[in-house]
Amino acid sequence: MxxxxxxxxxxxxxxxxxxxxxxxxxxxxxxxxxxxxxxxxxxxxxxxxxxxxxxxxxxxxxxxxxxxxxxxxxxxxxxxxxxxxxxxxxxxxxxxxxxxxxxxxxxxxxxxxxxxxxxxxxxxxxxxxxxxxxxxxxxxxxxxxxxxxxxxxxxxxxxxxxxxxxxxxxxxxxxxxxxxxxxxxxxxxITARKEREESDLRHKSEIDLAKRYIEDVLKNNYQVIDGYAESMTDDRARMVVKRMVFEGTEFIENIETFFMLRETPPGEAVQRLCLATVVDQSVEYVRARTSAEILLEGDDPHVLVLASPYLWRALVNLLVNGVLHGSGAPVVIRTSVGEEYALLSVVNRGDPIPVDLIRSLREDYGTGRGGSGFGLKLATEILSSDGCSWWIESGALPGGGEGIVSFNAKFPIAKLNDEEASK
Structure with a gap:
């Protein structure tokens, strides 16, 4: 040319x-x-x-x-x-x-x-x-x-x-x-570039191998263990095993979401989502796997927001955190819809979250309270997509002891096209 x-x-x-x-x-x-x-x-x-x-x-x-x-x-x-x-x-x-x-x-x-x-x-x-x-x-x-x-x-x-x-x-x-x-x-x-390309290919191959192992070995093993748990006559032992299976399978789901999040093209990192659909999907998922009581409060969440396509997984992790670390009281999903933003909060009673844990959620995949902390970190990463923000409110109730933990996220409301507006 x-x-x-x-x-x-x-x-x-x-x-x-x-x-x-x-x-x-x-x-x-x-x-x-x-x-x-x-x-x-x-x-x-x-x-x-x-x-x-x-x-x-x-x-x-x-x-x-x-x-x-x-x-x-x-x-x-x-x-x-x-x-x-x-x-x-x-x-x-x-x-x-x-x-x-x-x-x-x-x-x-x-x-x-x-x-x-x-x-x-x-x-x-x-x-x-x-x-x-x-x-x-x-x-x-x-x-x-x-x-x-x-x-x-x-x-x-x-x-x-x-x-x-x-x-x-x-x-x-x-x-x-x-x-x-x-x-x-x-x-x-271009040696450096070729080495990066080869490294990326090796990394992708290793990731694919890990995915196959998760799908073919870990998931199958957990399903077998869950099946044996159903036949156990000791109620306490059965509940312990089923909780272990639940936490293990949730960790696997988070690992798979982590991989998908890393592979999502930049142009698809934020999508138009119906907040009500995300809430319903997440609540149904958690209710089917736990005996948790989940309450919905606030404004009607039937609104389109701009958020990560994995928002439902973030909400599941917040609900699971409330179930596993709460006091047994209902976990509350509270929504507030404004003209430009929608606010979603997951509130539960339980021990206040330590300040160092909140800090670690913004810095790296740190350790949590009695667990890996991976689910919460993944949730906060998903909630950090372009235009979105999140914060945690945590403190003891008057008189000490039990506290209130509130995970909050704010999402931009998507503008409707003519067809959507007419509906």
């Missing part, structure tokens, strides 16, 4: 573009002379893509060389100083390749691979390509030179002078050099 844009503009436009491009490069070189700016520019290149300098340097040179029909070493030796500057200060490895040899390499090329300029220009160019990638890169290069439509970009491994393997991304264009096709291109070191 860069080549075409240079080929078909006027000479005046070409000079203007040339001046701007060269000016940007000279400014960049100046900035890189200071340590702080050097780090800043380098971070920008790593974060925003390694090919910032590719657009500035090689793309311009390819177009300029092709239009003016420069031959032999004219493109470097007899060109304006600023064109030489582009190649010499480029942040990517720049090269001119023909007939299996490098006719030119820039300093960055030598720096990345550890060979001197003279060594690279004297050696068989294919020696720096990893043996397992060599034939593939040869085919791509041959097809590019003969106009058979190979991609202008590819990834491959190169071998440094020390024998280290680097992953690089190569971009190249065909030019006429010394009366024959040649490849003018450049490359960047």
């Amino acid at each position: 860069m080549r075409a844009s240079i080929t078909y503009v006027s000479r005046r436009s070409e000079r203007v573009f040339f001046g701007i491009t060269a000016g940007l490069l000279l400014i960049l070189r100046y900035l890189l002379t200071t340590e702080e700016w050097g780090r800043t520019v380098n971070d920008l290149i790593v974060a925003q893509g390694e090919w910032i300098s590719v657009f500035i340097s090689v793309g311009f040179m390819v177009g300029l060389i092709s239009q003016r029909g420069l031959r032999e070493n004219e493109w470097l030796e007899n060109s304006p100083d600023l064109i030489r500057e582009m190649a010499e200060i480029s942040l990517t490895g720049v090269y001119l390749f023909q007939n299996g040899r490098f006719e030119y390499v820039n300093p960055r090329f030598s720096e990345i691979l550890g060979y001197s300029k003279s060594e690279l220009e004297e050696m068989d160019a294919w020696e720096i390509i990893h043996p397992e990638d060599r034939e593939r890169v040869k085919d791509i290069t041959f097809n590019r030179e003969t106009g058979r439509g190979s991609p202008a970009q590819c990834e491959a491994r190169m071998v440094t002078s020390d024998g280290e393997t680097l992953w690089v991304e190569i971009r190249a264009s065909v030019i006429q050099y010394n009366g024959a096709p040649a490849i003018l291109g450049n490359f960047v070191d």
Whole structure:
């Protein structure tokens, strides 16, 4: 694309573009002379893509060389100083390749691979390509030179002078050099990116293995144990086993939700949800698994809110916390609906929550009261989705002893579209 844009503009436009491009490069070189700016520019290149300098340097040179029909070493030796500057200060490895040899390499090329300029220009160019990638890169290069439509970009491994393997991304264009096709291109070191990708793949594989283990082993085992508990004649022992099964299965459900939360694309992290549906789903889930008494108070929750699609799991965890750590009194879900926000509170009687536990819920997956604390932390993470907020009110009742614990969450109310408003 860069080549075409240079080929078909006027000479005046070409000079203007040339001046701007060269000016940007000279400014960049100046900035890189200071340590702080050097780090800043380098971070920008790593974060925003390694090919910032590719657009500035090689793309311009390819177009300029092709239009003016420069031959032999004219493109470097007899060109304006600023064109030489582009190649010499480029942040990517720049090269001119023909007939299996490098006719030119820039300093960055030598720096990345550890060979001197003279060594690279004297050696068989294919020696720096990893043996397992060599034939593939040869085919791509041959097809590019003969106009058979190979991609202008590819990834491959190169071998440094020390024998280290680097992953690089190569971009190249065909030019006429010394009366024959040649490849003018450049490359960047993408080893760190490839290592991150491989690490992500390993991590995903490990997560998938853990998911299969949870589904095939843990869940099945808990179901078997729950079945045996039903046949136990000792009521107390049966209740103890069933509570253990309940807490274990809830932990598994939270682990699975944790995985799904991490895999949710950013664009799907917040959705339009009917608050009444979420409340009903959560209450039904907890009532089916415990003997807890749950009361609903406050405004009608039939309103659309913007919240995490896993809001129901957060509410389940808050209800379960109230059931397991409460005094046996009913757990209350209280809703308040305003014009812009809806407030949902889960209130239970029980021991006040220690300040350090409340702090840990905002910091990490800490330990809780007699449990892992994982369910509460997961709930607060879900309640922290964009636009939402949560807080805890906890304190002793007058006279000491038992206290009131209130988990509160505030959600933005979603604007209705015309069809929803008509209903």
